[in-house]
Amino acid sequence: MDQVVQIREKIDIVSFISEFIPLKKAGHNFKANCPFHGEKTPSFVVSPERQIWHCFGCGKGGDVYTFLMEYERLEFPEALRTLAKRTGVELINRERNSGLATQKERLYQINSLTKEYYHYVLLNHPAGKRALDYLKNRGISQKIIETFMLGFAPTRNALTKYLLSKKKFAREDLVASGVAFQRGSDIVDFFRGRLIFPLIDHRDNVVGFAGRILDNNETTSKYINTRETLIYHKGEQFYGLNITKDAIRRENQAIIVEGEFDAISCFENGIANIVAIKGTALTEAQVNLLGRFAQKITFCFDGDKAGQEAIKRSLAVVEKKGLTPTVIEIPVTEDAAVEAFMSFKMTKQVIHNFMISAFFR
Ligand code: ZN
Numbered sequence: 001m002d003q004v005v006q007i008r009e010k011i012d013i014v015s016f017i018s019e020f021i022p023l024k025k026a027g028h029n030f031k032a033n034c035p036f037h038g039e040k041t042p043s044f045v046v047s048p049e050r051q052i053w054h055c056f057g058c059g060k061g062g063d064v065y066t067f068l069m070e071y072e073r074l075e076f077p078e079a080l081r082t083l084a085k086r087t088g089v090e091l092i093n094r095e096r097n098s099g100l101a102t103q104k105e106r107l108y109q110i111n112s113l114t115k116e117y118y119h120y121v122l123l124n125h126p127a128g129k130r131a132l133d134y135l136k137n138r139g140i141s142q143k144i145i146e147t148f149m150l151g152f153a154p155t156r157n158a159l160t161k162y163l164l165s166k167k168k169f170a171r172e173d174l175v176a177s178g179v180a181f182q183r184g185s186d187i188v189d190f191f192r193g194r195l196i197f198p199l200i201d202h203r204d205n206v207v208g209f210a211g212r213i214l215d216n217n218e219t220t221s222k223y224i225n226t227r228e229t230l231i232y233h234k235g236e237q238f239y240g241l242n243i244t245k246d247a248i249r250r251e252n253q254a255i256i257v258e259g260e261f262d263a264i265s266c267f268e269n270g271i272a273n274i275v276a277i278k279g280t281a282l283t284e285a286q287v288n289l290l291g292r293f294a295q296k297i298t299f300c301f302d303g304d305k306a307g308q309e310a311i312k313r314s315l316a317v318v319e320k321k322g323l324t325p326t327v328i329e330i331p332v333t334e335d336a337a338v339e340a341f342m343s344f345k346m347t348k349q350v351i352h353n354f355m356i357s358a359f360f361r
Contacts, residue, residue, distance in 0.1 A: 003089060004065070004080065010087040011064050013051045020071055020292060036060050036070055072203070077105050082203045103176065107231050110169055110177040111206035115198040117159055118151025118209075122196075128152040131195050134214050138261070144268050147243060149198050153191035153211060160189050178208060178226040191224070197260040199226070199278065200242040202289070208232035210239070210260055210278075223259075225278070235283040238275035238290070239263055245293050247272035253296035255328070256282070258307065262300075280306070281313035287321045300328040 014030055017023060023030040023046060034044035034055045043057040054061030060070060068079045084091045122128040122145070131152040135145060144150075153159065160180045163169045171187050174180040180187045194211030201207050208226030216222065226232050238256075240263045241248075248254045251273040257263050263276035273294070277286070282297075290297060297318050301307035311327055318325040 003084070003091060007080070007083050007087050007089050008051075008064055010089070011083065012048070013053065013064055013067075014046055014048045016064050017046055017053060017067060020067075034058060034060075075102060075104060077102065078108075078203070078205070085204060103173065104230055106169070106173050107177040107229065108205050108207075110163060110173060110179060111198075111208065111231075113163065113167060114159060114177075114179050114209070115149055115151065115196075115200075115206045117162060118153055118191075118196040118198075119149050120151075121154055121158075122150060122152040125152075125154070127154040131214055134195065139268070140264060141268065144264055147267075148240070148264060149200075151196035151198065153189065153194050153196050155193040157189050159191075160187055176229060178229045178232065190226070194224070197239065199232070199237055199239060201237060202241045202245050204242050205231070207237060212260075233285075234278050236285040236289065237278045238286065239278060240267070240275045241289075243267070244272055244274055248275070248290070248293040252294050253298060254290045254294045255298045255300055257300050258302060277310075280310040282317050284317055284321070287317050287323065291321055291323050294323075296324045296326065298326045298328060 014023060017030075017032075021032045021035050021044075023032050024042070026045075028047070028049060030046040030048070031042040032044045032046075033039055033042050034057050036044075036055060037058040039057050044053065044055045046053045052061065052063055053067055060066075062070075064083060065076065065079050068074060068082060069076065072079075074082070081091065122131055128151075135150065140150075160174060163174055163179070164171065171180075175182055175187055179190055181190050191209060191211040194213055197210040197212070198206050199208040199210060208229065208231075210223055210225045212223050213220060225234070228234065239260050244267070253273055255266070255271065255274045257266060257274060257276050260276050263274050266274045275290075287297070299311045299314065301311050315325050315327075
């Protein structure tokens with residue numbers, strides 16, 4: 001209980017809520033249109049003195065925890081973990097030890113250990129050597145590998161064995177997390193022989209993984225993703241946002257590319273306000289999420305028909321939410337590139353960096 005109070009006292013509720021919705025000073029308090037019910041005159045009030053919020057329209061209210069739980073639809077343990085991270089308070093892991101963790105929490109733990117495991121194999125185990133060479137050949141540096149926690153899933157059933165016998169997780173939780181699946185009476189690793197991109201949400205929860213084959217000639221799908229689980233919903237995620245959200249906020253612009261490698265190469269080339277979409281067109285949930293960090297949403301998709309169709313459908317969603325969409329076409333020549341980027345009023349540095357990455361593809 002002490003930790004809950006300790007964390008709450010470290011956060012000023014006015015600046016905290018301001019990160020989600022714009023607050024206006026009104027006497028001693030701050031006001032806003034309530035984010036939890038539709039309204040045109042503000043009845044959502046935040047009190048800096050009492051460090052609470054209350055809506056006189058829908059009756060909801062509480063402290064920083066309840067705000068975050070309502071706004072992000074979190075359970076209490078997730079909200080606690082998020083705010084602990086933010087305030088630098090080291091949580092004593094009581095849920096896990098007392099066996100009271102919700103299944104959601106257990107899935108986060110499984111995914112987090114899986115991320116560490118694959119990362120370790122990539123960097124330190126002979127099984128990861130080929131994947132490591134592959135990344136180096138694509139110009140991905142050690143620093144980027146570490147920043148994005150890239151990994152390698154070995155071919156044998158090593159992860160499942162590790163999580164069952166060393167970490168004592170239950171089989172049904174491994175299957176529920178999507179890192180393993182049932183085959184006959186056994187459970188086996190879902191990702192085998194693939195380069196791994198952990199999908200981490202903006203609150204630093206590992207929600208799933210994308211796995212890419214190393215050899216394009218293989219007959220299996222180039223990419224596979226964690227299926228929809230209790231904690232992974234494809235239409236609500238962006239790849240990279242956990243790393244790039246500060247840059248996106250700073251630039252007030254998010255550049256959206258299609259694939260994991262596109263995002264990583266742009267980042268490597270100095271474009272930090274970048275995310276990759278998981279899926280084809282933007283969903284409302286995704287636009288709401290990005291809208292919390294930036295006003296400008298810029299698409300940089302492939303020139304093929306599928307890419308252009310996806311942009312078309314996404315533009316409508318972005319405009320509906322009152323954000324400003326722009327589109328960058330992947331330039332074919334250097335002159336075309338300069339012209340394309342100038343027309344979007346990007347800074348020279350951004351243009352320069354972007355050209356490097358565009359030609360890198
Ligand atoms: Zn309300």
